[in-house]
C-alpha cells in the first residue's frame with residue numbers, strides 16, 4: 001500500500017471588525033471601496049428593505065454594483081431563494097473576485113452569508129444589518145444558513161464576513177414588534193453575561209446598546225467559534241423559544257418566544273436551586289416590564305407532549321431529554337467545566353409549566 005499525505009495544517013485568521021454608529025454608512029462605504037476593489041458587487045436584500053432603502057442608498061455603492069431582491073419573510077429563507085439568487089449572480093457573471101453585501105435583517109444575512117460561502121467555493125461578503133436582531137446577534141459570529149422542510153437552519157456553514165457595518169439610523173423604520181424581537185436578544189446578553197448592562201437598558205441609546213451586545217457576542221464567539229462549549233450560552237431561552245415558535249406555527253413573534261423561553265429556563269434554574277429566588281423574581285419583573293409576559297396567556301394550556309417532541313427533534317438534543325442553558329445568577333450561566341447545557345425530561349417540564357400556570 002502506498003500513502004500520500006495531503007498536508008493542510010495552516011494558521012488562519014478570520015478576524016474582522018464591527019463598525020457601529022449613527023449615519024455612518026455612506027462614509028464607511030466610500031472608504032471601504034477606496035481601499036478594496038471587486039470585479040462586481042451584489043447587494044442582496046429583501047422586498048421590505050428594498051422598498052424603503054434602494055433608491056435612497058444606491059448612490060452609496062460603486063457603479064459595478066447590482067441589486068438582488070427576494071421576498072421578505074422567514075418562509076423564504078430556503079433553497080429556492082438560494083438557487084434563484086445564485087442563478088442571478090451567474091447571469092451577471094459574478095466571479096471569485098466579487099463581493100456580496102447582506103443588507104437587511106437576519107434572514108437576509110443568513111442567506112447571503114450562506115450563498116457567499118458556497119458560490120464558486122466561497123467569495124467575500126460584508127454584513128449591513130438593518131434590524132435590531134441582526135445588529136446585536138445574527139450578523140456577528142459567522143453562522144449562515146437556510147431552513148429546510150425539517151427545520152430551521154439545517155443547511156448552513158460557519159463563514160465569517162469581511163466586516164459588519166451597523167448604522168443605527170436603519171432602526172428608525174423598523175416596526176415596533178421587530179424592536180421587541182431584537183430586545184429579547186439584548187436582554188439575553190445581559191442575563192447570561194452582564195448584569196449592569198441589563199439593569200441599565202432603560203437608556204435607549206442604541207449605539208451604546210448595540211456596541212455592548214456586539215462585544216458580548218464577539219467575546220463568546222471568539223472563545224468558541226464552532227459551538228463546542230461556551231457558545232452554547234447564547235442558546236439561553238432558545239431551546240424552549242424555538243419549540244414555542246414551532247408549536248404555534250410561527251404565529252408568535254420570535255422575540256416573544258425567546259423571552260418566554262428565558263422565563264421558563266430561569267424558572268427551571270430556580271427550581272433546581274441553581275438560581276436564587278430573588279434573582280428569578282427580578283428576571284420575571286424585567287420581562288414583565290418589557291411586556292413579554294402578556295403573552296403567557298396565549299400559550300396557556302399548550303400541548304406539552306407536542307412541545308417536548310418538537311424540542312427533542314431539535315438538532316442539539318439527544319436521548320429523550322432536552323438540553324437547556326441554566327442560569328446561576330443574573331449575568332452568569334451555570335456550567336460544569338466546558339458543559340453549558342443540561343438535560344431536562346418531560347416530567348420536569350410539566351412541573352415547571354404548572355408552577356408558572358401555563359398548564
Ligand SMILES: NC(=O)c1ccc[n+]([C@@H]2O[C@H](COP(=O)([O-])OP(=O)(O)OC[C@H]3O[C@@H](n4cnc5c(N)ncnc54)[C@H](O)[C@@H]3O)[C@@H](O)[C@H]2O)c1
Nearest residue numbers: 048049072105106107108130131133134138143170173174
Ligand atoms: N446567524 C445567526 O447567528 C443568527 C442568530 C439569530 C437569528 N438568526 C436568524 O435571523 C432571522 C431573524 O432575523 P430578523 O428578526 O432580523 O428577521 P428578518 O430578516 O425577517 O427581518 C424582520 C423584518 O424586518 C424587516 N426589516 C429589516 N430591517 C428593516 C428596517 N430597517 N426597516 C423596516 N423593516 C425592516 C424585514 O423585511 C422583515 O420583515 C431568523 O432566520 C434566524 O434564524 C441567525
